[in-house]
Amino acid sequence: MKAFDVLPLNEWFPGGNEPLIIAGPCSAESEDQVMATARELKKTGKVRVYRAGIWKPRTRPGEFEGHGAEALKWLQRVKEETGFPVTCEVATAKHVEESLEAGVDILWVGARTTVNPFSVQEIADALKGVDIPVMIKNPVNPDLSLWIGGIERLYRAGINKLVAIHRGFSSFEKSAFRNEPMWEMAINLKTQHPELPIIVDPSHICGNRELLPYISQKAMDLDMQGLMIESHINPATAWTDAKQQVTPEALAQLVGNLTLRKPESQNVEFVSKLEQLRQNIDKLDDQIIQKMAERMQIVEKIGEYKRDNDVTILQVNRWEEIMEKRTSFAKALNLSEAFTHRLLDLIHSESIRRQTEIMNTKPVEHA
Structure with missing residues (x-):
């Protein structure tokens, strides 16, 4: 831009x-x-x-x-x-x-x-x-x-x-x-x-x-x-x-009473440590994205299985189970409930979108 x-x-x-x-x-x-x-x-x-x-x-x-x-x-x-x-x-x-x-x-x-x-x-x-x-x-x-x-x-x-x-x-x-x-x-x-x-x-x-x-x-x-x-x-x-x-x-x-902080410190030791921590975050972000891609691949396989067996995309009981279990687990790891819900909602929306696309295609053998 x-x-x-x-x-x-x-x-x-x-x-x-x-x-x-x-x-x-x-x-x-x-x-x-x-x-x-x-x-x-x-x-x-x-x-x-x-x-x-x-x-x-x-x-x-x-x-x-x-x-x-x-x-x-x-x-x-x-x-x-x-x-x-x-x-x-x-x-x-x-x-x-x-x-x-x-x-x-x-x-x-x-x-x-x-x-x-x-x-x-x-x-x-x-x-x-x-x-x-x-x-x-x-x-x-x-x-x-x-x-x-x-x-x-x-x-x-x-x-x-x-x-x-x-x-x-x-x-x-x-x-x-x-x-x-x-x-x-x-x-x-x-x-x-x-x-x-x-x-x-x-x-x-x-x-x-x-x-x-x-x-x-x-x-x-x-x-x-x-x-x-x-x-x-x-x-x-x-x-x-x-x-x-x-x-x-x-x-x-x-x-x-406001505390004013600098955007960045010029202290060499601070900058070095900050860069190290940022590199750790970069590695974790890469892993998260990779695992998310793997999850979506499984989601697509589930979508194909639902399509072939004429099963609806949304399974409310399953979604409620995921929300309950993941929120409880996230809370134990000191992640806020609001954040966990937003994250899971986003993942669920993308899963629904992908499965909807699959539902609207025919199996390869019938194409």
Whole structure:
């Protein structure tokens, strides 16, 4: 896949290799609230960009949807009084135009917009010829191609200061998170486009402030380049997403407690040991793939036997027996039940696929 020729984050935004911390209220509710939050965040010394929701795309009509262009004046005042660069979400060409006129320093495209290529293209067209950093959140649903497509549209418009924001994905399954982290999606994006900076939005992943430290540390451990965290001067009174916002003081404590690790060590002994361990993993991976191929060969023989004896592919009792025995065995070997189930489901799906192909062919002697 062709790389994006984007500028490294530390080349267009001061701060070296320190994580980019973006913070501010979910919604700009009033000028007093915006300014009070900004002043307290400035005191922490932990925040490099101030964010606020100017236009709020809400799930249902009738909820607070932001003050719009009027609130951009409050961001202008934040810049003047605190020196913070400011950022806000844009969802239409008109939002882009008004934000640029107000001197907003960084724009971001939200998850509900990323999901619609027409909307992203409208924003991209409005930004042609404009030198401004743009951040783009992953779409609501886990679709890596859609995420990359949105980034590509902005890149083709001439934007070379791009940042991806991982904010989790919607899921029907209930869990502790508002949006499932699905870290593999961000990792896949990083693998395909290592040149692209990625930051994490713990607020929208968690949906509650209690989980913020865990997700924030996880982001740092996965070598993400920053965090966007919602902070409100008085979260209990917030008009939107009150449970996931933190006070500036709590945010400073959270960021201060993060453990920052290097992507790689230059210590010769460490590198040598790490390479040895990686070689061991490579050997085991090769063995796993070889054994998986051998298993599928047996699966195909079973498929042929079922076909020749007019037996259905799916044998529910057999599948339940496999799940029970393998899960119990895996648990004894300290493998999680969730991982074991996902692995077995994947193997079973491939087995069904192969046997289905065989079922739809005639035996050689009858061909």
